[in-house]
Amino acid sequence: IQRVFLVSVCVSLAIIESLKDFDIPDLSIKWPNDILSGNYKIGGILIENIITGSKIKRSIIGFGLNVNQKSFKSAPHASSLNAITGSDFDLDEIFYSLIEHLHQNMIKPFQLMESELYAQYHAHLFKKGQMSTFKIHDDIQITGTIEKVSIDGKLVVKLVNGDFQEFGLKEIQLLY
The missing domain is CATH 3.30.930.10 (Bira Bifunctional Protein; Domain 2)
Known part of the structure; x- marks a missing residue:
């Protein structure tokens, strides 16, 4: 599972x-x-x-x-x-x-x-490794790069400060 x-x-x-x-x-x-x-x-x-x-x-x-x-x-x-x-x-x-x-x-x-x-x-992951803008909860915008999708299906984004953060479904939206 x-x-x-x-x-x-x-x-x-x-x-x-x-x-x-x-x-x-x-x-x-x-x-x-x-x-x-x-x-x-x-x-x-x-x-x-x-x-x-x-x-x-x-x-x-x-x-x-x-x-x-x-x-x-x-x-x-x-x-x-x-x-x-x-x-x-x-x-x-x-x-x-x-x-x-x-x-x-x-x-x-x-x-x-x-x-x-x-x-x-x-x-084949869209925008992988490219600096991108995302919208997260409460319409806050963040910038980072898509690094990968984890084994449990979460999107792993490297933020501009160097931290990695995982997002589940409906927690983040790529703006492009």
Whole structure:
């Protein structure tokens, strides 16, 4: 249970791998659950884990991907595969590619591959190592660099004073 975020890591990497097959450029993972091309969100992941005792009994994985949508009036950081590449995509082809990559990632003994998977995840982590501005509780802004995501799924940020601080879901927002 302490490594439940590894499911999210595997799902994120499966989506990135699938989208690379379609030549989608500049792919990254914006912690905790967004898929980006450049600075634009093209997809998101939701995972519900059903836990019994200290084990994950089942995970329900949902993801959305903007494929052929052309306009994003109320979402300035959103885009689609079509808007990025200028090409229309076959929804079934995208869907089956995503499912196949997801299947391949989830049948691996991913708990034994934890270090390798986190290395791949961190290699795709949006704004990793770049000075960035974040909003935390009560709209306070802080500056720092994303260092990594911890084993328990917290974002580790190195603040400008050199201190490291971990943030859980909904505790921090990257401003970009």
